[in-house]
Amino acid sequence: MSTITGNALKSGQPPIIPLTFSANQPKTIRLYPLSNYTFGVKEMQPEEDPSVVARLRRLEEHYTEHGMRRTCEGILVCHEHNHPHILMLQIANAFFKLPGDYLRPEDDEVEGFKTRLDERLAPVGKLGENEAPGDWEIGECLAQWWRPNFETFMYPFIPAHVTRPKECKKLYFIQLPNSKILSVPKNMKLLAVPLFELYENTARYGPQLSAIPHLLSRYNFEFYDEEGNIVAATPGGATNGDMPQTKVLASGDDADTDMNSGENGAN
Template identity: 50%
Template sequence: SLRTLTLYNFNTSYSFGIKDPVMEKDNSVVSRLGRMKETFEKEGLRKTVEAIIIVHNHNHPHILLLKIANTFFKLPGGKLKPGENEVEGLIRKLTKKLSPLGTAEADSPWEVGENIATWWRPNFEQVLYPYTPPHISKPKECKKLYVVTLPEKCTFAVPSNLELIAVPLFEIFNNSQRYGAIISSIPQLISKFHYVYLSLD
């Protein structure tokens, strides 16, 4: 049986504020992979959690993405602390990145649902796979995607150097050129849900 998710209208249910920019720690892919390597030597496997936040616009499902400098898109989320619980870590990351300053994690609006996909980074390279290649015994990163739903009202506050956008599934589907392999696979992943579209007038 299909699980039902209630989606609210992105434009009428949510309000938006701005907060200080969150600076990317790396200004290039090369420096990011270099930093990842250093951390791996200290902490071992990097664990990241990301949210597939589903809303609707004109009764069509959309995914919330963070847009950086007009060219790069990512799912909200981030790296877990060593030993941190995945769901708690995801709520911490979402609260930090998307909630107004001073919001306690306990008051945050995120309803974390199921872990719907796991991706692996076998080497210190850009590429991730939805499985571990057979010859890889020590993958470098494990990235888990969770479905996250929102209440009918909440306020976001987005760092001023990022933009939170709602992108329709038909725009993302099969569009790995623009969105990358992970984001473009999301429409298939969430096709198992049945959606109820609610709009507040």
């Protein structure tokens, strides 16, 4: 931090430094560059349901037998050009979603969630020799979305007339280490989407994903380079002038590469 402030004070018009403004602030989050991570492709994971109607029917069957369905998804953050990017899946070139899925009825919440993250993103075979199963740092629950009925709509609150919601989806912050190997099923794409692309972009990403910038606004960030040095921090910090944009990190033969044809990610 001192290096960054020192560089700023060398400018022609040094900034006025206000008193500290970090009372009751959550811990500062370290973000590592996208280039620190290795991305691969593994066997495809076909969707369980061929249609929205089939998915809702399966939800109804689950509710009848096990009660409210529990779903966990992860917000994994890295940076490119000192701007936060969210790692996100694009499935069948049709919709976007965060890594994770519904828990099995017998699963512990956190351990079951780690298993689901492994299924989506853990490498297999020789690529993952140094990766331990369930090696995820599950952070704070940043949001809860509720499905009041057997329909597609979810809300960040329980409507007043609803006493038995059919599903609760939790969004957890996942602290990424300084390096990691990730593999995506070959019928999906793994994207790095900048926060500004998500912000208020409900038409493309749906209400859950477009709300992520709001959820992360409570944190301050430190941006690290490949050598482990802080190159920028909240607030301030210079960039090299390149414009951040969504990047396809991994994509199998069965996943189309057109970034503009995805529909919104509410599901």
